[in-house]
Amino acid sequence: MENLPAMHFRTLCTALLCLVASGAALAAAPPKYPTRLPPPAELDYGIKARQSGLSLNGEATMRWDHGSQGYTIGVTTRAMLVGKILDEKSEGGVDAWGLAPARFTEQRYRKGATSVTFDRPAKKIRFEASDRSYPIQGGEQDHASVVWQLSSVARAAPAKFKAGSNWHFFVVGQRDGDPWTFRVVGQEKVNGPSGPTTAWHVTRNPPPDAKGRQLDIWLAPDLQWYPVKLRYTENDGDYIEQTLREVRSQPAK
Template identity: 30%
Template structure:
């Protein structure tokens, strides 16, 4: 007759199995937690060596309008195989190299003609602004009046670009909210072609919240992992302002009160058929003196479609500062907004010699 095993041995065996199972579940969860989009590429390195000065913009001949943009389909028609797409970065779309499209203010006609006829290269057209850093004073309202600072960097090397918008609410030494919005991609004959957008929000207490959007050949992958068809000329939260600058600087969109500029805007959770209306010219007081600017704002129909939590931005673009924004007003709702006003003269990299541009484009 066998001696029965003590019951506590059975209890220990069951506990050991539970511990092993718990350890395995924790290991899997840790893997899920660390599975995310790969780190964004490092910031392009440039040296800002000079302050911009106000310049009277030269008249730019309007170019023929581009082909109509492909409308963004309603969310219900979007391709979404994807509630469970992997969080790895998909292959970015590949765009053609930019060519010179119109005569910038500071190039002689011969240089423009040579640049326009030059074969494609790794350099963007001469109409693109040099790498620029803009610093803003921040005021606004978030559960009460807030103050802070912000910085925008437009960086380009060859046909590669990056836009970084850094916002800090609170004292500079210990802000209680920070947000960084970064776009990167390529410069093309049709303007900015984003390939990746990253957004990070940090509170003084708590873990950072991150979101990434990837632009594919004919689709976008939202921060949720869902893929949807992408409209032609789609922009992200950061690239949209440079696209507006480029459209106005090259004359592709004339600066006229009542003019409406449209392109698809891809936000982390949703994309919209976006429309900006040119309201008119306003003179703003800046540290550089009075600066004439053009006020552009999303149309009422555009604002009406925006979902909760998505941001709506207005911009004041200054022709005397290469159409860069001297003021940005970004709203979440009527009680939550930040107002960015140019704090000092923008900084730029060393200017390129106009004599070098045709040679640079044709090498």
């Protein structure tokens, strides 16, 4: 660097700073895992939650569908007295990496809806709520699709999905994205639609110095690896915990 002309050095530094500020700095591509998508279904959950200091109970519906035209995921969570506290939708195609989102929208309690576009012709992820962007390298997921991508990965390689194993994804939310590591904690008994069932507990904990959502998922091999329980925990202590009550099979489209 010491022999680089000063003007060129300043230009290089400015370009690097702009690249980092825009969120477009290249990150390592996530691993390419085999996938086997669970059958389409509509899943009903009972919920308990804390939102903005309020303790709430309610219900959630998760609609999971896929076919020759791609996939769609819809999540609607409602609580007694306050109504809808979370609404998410992810839609896109299926490629060699598994789920390939095209658009993700999310609306949280008392906040406006925001969207993320996976611009595949331009190979860019773009955010409505920020000016960040990320390159599409393959395998990137959003907050809704990553649950089903993880289920599809586990379903394709159940012998490798064991306690202590780690599974890596790049996941985007409303404003940005970052690498997520899911760690398989072990098998646990949880309540399912027909009584107790054995499920793999998987957790995602953000780094201590990062702001991000903690996510715990319990996947049940005896129920097509569907998520029988989920818990979303935010930095401020707000959470939503969902327990599966009913599964309705849906024909593939």
